[in-house]
Amino acid sequence: MSPRASNTSAKKTYSYLGPEGTFTELALAQVAEAKGANHRSVAHVQEAIDDVISGRAFRAIIPVENSVEGGVSATADALAITENVRIYGEYLVPVTFDLVARPGTVLKDVRTVSTHPVAYAQTRAWLSANLSQHAHLPATSTAAAAAALLDNDFADAAVAAPTIVKHYGLKTLARNIGENKNAQTRFIQIGLAGPMPEPTGRDKTSVIVELPTDRPGALLEMLEQFAARGVNLSRIESRPIGDRLGRYRFNIDAQGHIADSAVSEALMGLHRFSPKVLFLGSYPRADKQKSVHEGNNSNVEFADAASWLKQLKAGK
């Protein structure tokens, strides 16, 4: 049976950045539709995306942005070169970090600390102050770093979620070692392109936009597509395209749903101006705040302007 076929019959599969005990797994626990479904742990964001594309998984949960560290570049870069994948939801997870080790380890014996790069960036200050000589061993996730402590002795300790000790026979050496105590990470649920979540009035739309090359003011022109329709942006982040120096693509989250005229007009503006716009989807905002389109940019006002124009064209 092909992986796609196996998904049509029995339970749906949700892939997530694992193994057990990652922050991504905590985000998956927020996905109501995934309760009772198969949960498949993968080692990389790309593997999660490949699962969705091949049909091995119905959906995947991946980290996208951290309130302290910014965008997760592995996710941004993988999505930018993927077609036919859409975002169906977003989830916020508060992230606090503990230092864990094999039983018997004491803090002063720790030389090598393993963790995910995003977790390391947020705990580096504490680690430098308390383990000034330590080396960092990057891991594919916080839980992978923790689990590896029981498989080999490459590292002496790992930085992971406080709940990690429920999953592995490790002990906590230090609690809450993150620099920002209110840090949050945003996760997305992705799937193959298909029917979108209905507009709720509290939505977000994500796109990746490339700029026309060597055009003065191109960045301003891109932003004007949103500004002219009163569409607020909640994130704009540039990533190098990678073919040569000086070429960037922009990962943008805008308030509102593609069903909102202000957003659809902005998208059409982007399409006219940009050599490549990748639409990643419209989905409900995790913070449940209203998406307001400032100025005269409500659906009613757009509809009124359209019927006025129709009259003019009809010679009335």
Ligand SMILES: O=C(O)C(=O)Cc1ccccc1
């Ligand atoms: O490694 C994990 O546990 C993840 O889910 C990725 C991650 C790492 C650090 C902060 C937030 C998410």
